[in-house]
Amino acid sequence: MNIEAEQLVAEYFATGTLSGLPDRHFIDGAWHASMFGDRMESFDPGLGRAFHDFAAGGKPETDAAVEAASRAMKGAWGQMTPSARGSLLMRVAGLIRENAPRLAVVESLDVGKPLQEAEGDVAGAARCFEYYAGAADKMEGASLPFGRDHIGFTVNEPVGVTAHIVPWNYPISTLARSIAPALAAGCTAVVKPAEQTPLTALMLAEILQQAGVPNGVVNVVLGTGASAGAALVANPGIRHITFTGSVDTGIAVMRAAANNVASVVLELGGKSPAVVLADADLDRAADDIIGAIFENAGQICSAGSRLVVERPAHAELVGKLVERAGRLAIGHGLRRPRLGPVNSHQHLLKIASYADGAKSRGIALATGGNACIDPASGAGWFFQPTIFDAVPADDALIQEEIFGPVLAVQVADDADHAVALANGTQFGLVAGIYTSDFAAAHRMARDIDAGQIFVNEYFTGGILAPFGGNKKSGIGREKGIQALRNYCKVKTITARIAGHDR
Structure with missing residues (x-):
């Protein structure tokens, strides 16, 4: 430092x-x-x-x-x-x-x-x-x-x-x-x-x-x-x-x-998907997805708040994500944790209401799901890194922007189904695509309705890359x-x- x-x-x-x-x-x-x-x-x-x-x-x-x-x-x-x-x-x-x-x-x-x-x-x-x-x-x-x-x-x-x-x-x-x-x-x-x-x-x-x-x-x-x-x-x-x-x-x-x-x-804002096909490098995808949803405690318009994963890779990838999420240290931002607090108590209550609602509906909780505190101070507005699995396409976890450290997993039967799931919200800000088939990646990039597409990476581009959304993600x-x-x-x-x- x-x-x-x-x-x-x-x-x-x-x-x-x-x-x-x-x-x-x-x-x-x-x-x-x-x-x-x-x-x-x-x-x-x-x-x-x-x-x-x-x-x-x-x-x-x-x-x-x-x-x-x-x-x-x-x-x-x-x-x-x-x-x-x-x-x-x-x-x-x-x-x-x-x-x-x-x-x-x-x-x-x-x-x-x-x-x-x-x-x-x-x-x-x-x-x-x-x-x-x-x-x-x-x-x-x-x-x-x-x-x-x-x-x-x-x-x-x-x-x-x-x-x-x-x-x-x-x-x-x-x-x-x-x-x-x-x-x-x-x-x-x-x-x-x-x-x-x-x-x-x-x-x-x-x-x-x-x-x-x-x-x-x-x-x-x-x-x-x-x-x-x-x-x-x-x-x-x-x-x-x-x-x-x-x-x-x-x-x-x-x-x-x-x-x-x-x-x-x-x-x-958005409800951006990270789309992972079965032939992808799953360790690379898991590392990127952890950053995409848990950076700034998920309080990012372009956060990868949905994982759309092809069925053959589903169980393995979710297991990797749960293991990585469990290693995220929570703490005060000035102490350089991996996961900091959410910005306000009011926002913490909003995130908790989404998680509680999903649990009450019987959505499978893979990890997290609760508000918490900084273990060092016993204070603060924190929410556990959370993953809900096999979430239906019409559920609020998929359709609404939570703006917190909550990942919703959707399972796709094939690449075409993955594109349909990726496009299945009112938002269209960004999307990530993970596959070893570059032709498939470009077909999906063509067909996914979003303002910016990342291939085999997430949050890349910087100031050089025009940024903005389609549909209700914005104009310009x-x-x-x-x-x-x-x-x-x-x-x-x-x-x-x-x-x-x-």
């Missing part, structure tokens, strides 16, 4: 908090208290108690932030060259790396996830800014072949002020993947982090300012979704919204955007060059260049 990270972890366990944590809105380059003085608490999921508090705002704060972002679009930021924006984003990437230990410790503490996972998230955020720094001056338009008497071309322009609604499960990485391309395109941003996990968004705003991003270009407003989030997406000054969260909230965001004819990218794509298009409007210019007819 990095020495600075060790010191921060020691400070937290000695004092119950960390010094210097941000606690106010960041608007127009300055820290602001809430207009009405409201406050909220940040909770440590590993101990189940509050460790910090922060300002909670609503419409007055979001209006001020949108106004600041609008002014910034007309100021120095709007005049900056793409290459200069790219240089700024590269400085941001460097500063994230310089501040990585503190960012990771705070992310782990706020979310609950194991520190090593938070370190990976912070490294990914730096890489995200680095990637879009290189793309800022490469957003070329196109020439239009009208013929010798006319000239025509397109110009990519920034769409304007953008809103970024960030979820609680991956605060810094989700924020980075949306504001980095927005800034590369020349837009300004108003960020509303989840009320459960606001801290690294505020820390990142401060890093952006240190890198030289002008005041008002990135603003962070704190508060609940009902107060700050709803006010932000309804503001007529917002021209684009990037939202990650639940289907129901995404629908509400889309309706609000429609009132102002603003564009949206919605990443709304983030990451990759594709994401830049979310933040551009295309202007077409045509002109007659021939002389007058005589």
Whole structure:
């Protein structure tokens, strides 16, 4: 562990908090208290108690932030060259790396996830800014072949002020993947982090300012979704919204955007299958599936929350998974366990209700199935790594997103049946395919309805790979060059260049 990270972890366990944590809105380059003085608490999921508090705002704060972002679009930021924006984003990437230990410790503490996972998230955020720094001056338009008497071309322009609604499960990485391309395109941003996990968004705003991003270009407003989030997406000054969260909230965001004819990218979750054929490397598949469902305690939109396994491999693969799940050490995120807590007590109750309901329906429980505590402290919001076996296709474990460390196993008769089971939900975010037959893998990749397909691996691709879902998993794509298009409007210019007819 990095020495600075060790010191921060020691400070937290000695004092119950960390010094210097941000606690106010960041608007127009300055820290602001809430207009009405409201406050909220940040909770440590590993101990189940509050460790910090922060300002909670609503419409007055979001209006001020949108106004600041609008002014910034007309100021120095709007005049900056793409290459200069790219240089700024590269400085941001460097500063994230310089501040990585503190960012990771705070992310782990706020979310609950194991520190090593938070370190990976912070490294990914730096890489995200680095990637879009290189793309800022490469957003070329196109020439239009009208013929010798006319000239025509397109110009990519920034769409304007953008809103970024960030979820609680991956605060810094989700924020980075949306504001980095927005800034590369020349837009300004108003960020509303989840009320459960606001801290690294505020820390990142401060890093952006240190890198030289002008005041008002990135603003962070704190508060609940009902107060700050709803006010932000309804503001007529917002021209684009990037939202990650639940289907129901995404629908509400889309309706609000429609009132102002603003564009949206919605990443709304999933019930993603890992499909394992009988000829697959079962040890490799088992290792990947354990990570796919139990990383961040299963609180991942693209988690491999379903296993669709061909019948001849079913018993052996489930046995391997149960054995591996039994070796996962549970503990406080800052102590680097394999499995950390879930983010809130309310969410723990939701996960437990799914497990209890499945048991009451007679679904076979292969392992886990209960809420638990950190054995070291006797506290925290934890749920055992859980596997339900041979689950019917119409069961809630298959059809609904639990968003926790719960794997539902479905048994397929053959590859075609596996594809049908994989497609048998309202979601279509990602899917994994495991087989030694590459032709079969490509046929299945063609036929499975999902925005991203992994073959003989899970969670691969990184910032280069466009990410987003089909069906109720969302609209649009983030990451990759594709994401830049979310933040551009295309202007077409045509002109007659021939002389007058005589």
